[in-house]
Amino acid sequence: MSISADTLRGHTDTILLTQLLHGDHYGYEINKRIQTQTGGKYGFKEATLYTAFKRLENAGLITSYWGEDGPGARRRYYSITDEGRRRQAENCQEWLETKALLDALIASEEE
Amino acid sequence: MNMERMRTKFIIAVTQRLAAAEDTAAKIELIEELSENLFSRWKDLAAGGAEENEAYARALDDLGDVDELLAYLDSLGPEGELPKSPDSTVRDFTSDILHGVEDIVKETVSQTKDAMDQAAVIVRNLADKIKEKYPDGFKGKIVVHMDRDEEQNPEEEPDRAAPGPEEKGWSFTVGYNRDRGGFFCGNPAASRRVTDTVFSAEELGSADIQLVNGDVKIMLDDDPNADVHISGQTDKLDVRISDGGVLSIRQGNTASSSFFFLRGLASADVELTLPKRCWETLKISTVNGDIDIADGLEARELLLETGSGDIGLRKASCTDVKLKSGSGDISFRRASCTKVKLQSGSGDMDCGGTVEELEAQTASGDLSVAGEFGKINAVTSSGDIKAEGSVREMRGASVSGDVSVKSQVLPETLELSSKSGDCEAAFPDGEGFTLQFSAVTGDLESAFPLAGPVGARSGEAIYLDGGGRLFRMSTVSGDLSLRCVDSMQ
Numbered sequence: 377m378s379i380s381a382d383t384l385r386g387h388t389d390t391i392l393l394t395q396l397l398h399g400d401h402y403g404y405e406i407n408k409r410i411q412t413q414t415g416g417k418y419g420f421k422e423a424t425l426y427t428a429f430k431r432l433e434n435a436g437l438i439t440s441y442w443g444e445d446g447p448g449a450r451r452r453y454y455s456i457t458d459e460g461r462r463r464q465a466e467n468c469q470e471w472l473e474t475k476a477l478l479d480a481l482i483a484s485e486e487e
Numbered sequence: 488m489n490m491e492r493m494r495t496k497f498i499i500a501v502t503q504r505l506a507a508a509e510d511t512a513a514k515i516e517l518i519e520e521l522s523e524n525l526f527s528r529w530k531d532l533a534a535g536g537a538e539e540n541e542a543y544a545r546a547l548d549d550l551g552d553v554d555e556l557l558a559y560l561d562s563l564g565p566e567g568e569l570p571k572s573p574d575s576t577v578r579d580f581t582s583d584i585l586h587g588v589e590d591i592v593k594e595t596v597s598q599t600k601d602a603m604d605q606a607a608v609i610v611r612n613l614a615d616k617i618k619e620k621y622p623d624g625f626k627g628k629i630v631v632h633m634d635r636d637e638e639q640n641p642e643e644e645p646d647r648a649a650p651g652p653e654e655k656g657w658s659f660t661v662g663y664n665r666d667r668g669g670f671f672c673g674n675p676a677a678s679r680r681v682t683d684t685v686f687s688a689e690e691l692g693s694a695d696i697q698l699v700n701g702d703v704k705i706m707l708d709d710d711p712n713a714d715v716h717i718s719g720q721t722d723k724l725d726v727r728i729s730d731g732g733v734l735s736i737r738q739g740n741t742a743s744s745s746f747f748f749l750r751g752l753a754s755a756d757v758e759l760t761l762p763k764r765c766w767e768t769l770k771i772s773t774v775n776g777d778i779d780i781a782d783g784l785e786a787r788e789l790l791l792e793t794g795s796g797d798i799g800l801r802k803a804s805c806t807d808v809k810l811k812s813g814s815g816d817i818s819f820r821r822a823s824c825t826k827v828k829l830q831s832g833s834g835d836m837d838c839g840g841t842v843e844e845l846e847a848q849t850a851s852g853d854l855s856v857a858g859e860f861g862k863i864n865a866v867t868s869s870g871d872i873k874a875e876g877s878v879r880e881m882r883g884a885s886v887s888g889d890v891s892v893k894s895q896v897l898p899e900t901l902e903l904s905s906k907s908g909d910c911e912a913a914f915p916d917g918e919g920f921t922l923q924f925s926a927v928t929g930d931l932e933s934a935f936p937l938a939g940p941v942g943a944r945s946g947e948a949i950y951l952d953g954g955g956r957l958f959r960m961s962t963v964s965g966d967l968s969l970r971c972v973d974s975m976q
Contacts, residue, residue, distance in 0.1 A: 402524075403520065403521075403524050404523075404524035404527045404528060407524075408531075420551075421549060421550065421551020421552065422521050422524055422525065422549055422550045422551055423521075423550055423551035423552050423553060423555045423556050424551055424552070424555060426517065426520065426521060426556065426559075427555050427556065427558075427559045430559060444925060444927055444944070444945060450519070450523070450906070450927065450963050451520070451523060452516075452520045
């Protein structure tokens with residue numbers, strides 16, 4: 377489990393960019409979606425999520441804005457930029473290539 | 488269960504965990520965003536049947552590694568901007584390096600016992616080796632070059648003079664000398680030791696006092712030509728006058744005596760009497776101690792800093808003032824200043840008088856100001872902000888406290904915000920303004936008949952012709968109110 381957690385950690389940016397492909401979301405919402413999609417097996421700590429968002433924002437891959445979101449809450453929403461979409465597609469492509477390589481390598485070892 | 492109480496509980500918990508970071512706008516936004524996420528998590532857990540306290544603990548655990556957040560905040564500039572490129576920093580004082588080195592040593596030494604023991608072993612080994620090699624004393628020179636100049640080996644050219652002003656870099660001296668009581672670190676070429684407790688102030692323009700344990704009291708002699716008097720535990724102090732006319736006072740003139748001050752085993756108070764005239768820079772810092780300045784100080788620049796003590800100041804007229812306390816209170820009454828910056832961790836701050844530009848930051852203290860202000864910019868996490876008198880421009884932001892301003896003149900700009908507290912502005916009637924407001928669960932109450940979506944949660948309302956003045960007020964769960972006061976005229 378720790379190996380897969382490490383592998384996943386290396387793809388934090390791609391995971392977050394993917395979550396934003398089809399709409400703006402706030403931090404907790406994204407985390408909840410990730411947990412649902414992984415059947416509760418994976419989720420980010422808030423600190424990791426926040427610093428990742430700031431890093432992506434600083435790199436121009438996402439933008440953010442405060443949304444009034446009742447009742448009683450003001451939430452920061454994150455939105456993907458065109459540059460972010462490009463990066464997400466590149467990273468996905470890269471992953472598919474890595475995955476194909478790994479499949480080939482590990483499968484041949486097992487034989 | 489009370490939802491607001493729980494929301495505030497998360498705000499306080501996150502604020503406390505980030506206490507080590509400087510209080511900036513970026514920090515407050517971070518607290519707001521993360522505490523709201525944790526609160527949402529808590530609501531989900533509670534809705535799923537978890538017991539209130541267990542849900543709180545689990546939600547808070549989801550915050551994760553606070554060091555990551557502290558490192559992020561630390562990477563931002565003092566106003567929460569993105570970091571500047573490293574080559575834009577320009578420094579030009581040898582003393583900056585010395586103080587920097589001193590601070591790092593103090594920090595390392597005080598933070599962990601392990602680091603302290605290691606440092607002690609390293610220093611002791613070094614001391615033994617140097618003593619062995621130079622039984623009668625030793626003096627070395629360290630030259631710090633910038634811009635990757637050729638490295639200078641101090642042992643090869645021991646008599647090389649300190650770099651002149653045309654050379655880049657600094658030179659300062661470290662060494663071991665029995666006459667000086669052990670190790671020393673300083674720039675003796677540029678300053679001379681003073682052993683008298685009374686001496687002429689003629690050549691002095693500035694004073695720089697840095698203590699670890701002890702109070703500092705500054706008294707003023709009405710005669711502008713009076714001598715300087717130093718009292719208190721002067722035998723424990725290192726007093727120097729630099730060529731630039733700076734009087735510097737430190738506790739412990741050697742590393743070995745500083746050791747005791749750093750561990751709280753020694754303390755020395757300083758009482759300094761200065762002639763009453765306009766001082767260039769007065770800089771005082773003490774880790775554990777109060778700072779008290781007599782009435783009527785005049786200085787171009789005044790910098791006072793204490794870790795756990797209080798700062799008290801009255802009737803000072805200065806161009807630039809910075810007062811900083813970790814857990815103590817700051818009181819600055821009857822000020823007459825161009826710029827004042829107040830900063831506290833948990834202490835309360837009050838400021839009165841005439842100040843063109845006031846900047847105040849506190850984590851959990853209250854801020855109370857009264858007087859005539861050109862511009863106020865105040866930020867607090869859990870404290871209240873209260874401003875009274877005449878305020879031309881004001882920006883006040885709190886996470887869980889109340890923000891209020893009562894001005895006898897109609898401000899030019901006004902920006903008040905809180906998350907769970909109330910925002911209140913009071914000013915005279917007569918001229919128009921435009922109000923942008925937002926209160927998610929609270930109400931907007933106005934003594935001025937406003938035109939616009941007043942009953943709505945947020946929007947833009949206009950009084951009279953709008954007046955070209957833009958006021959902004961926002962809160963999430965508190966109320967907003969506008970009141971009318973009698974004009975000063």
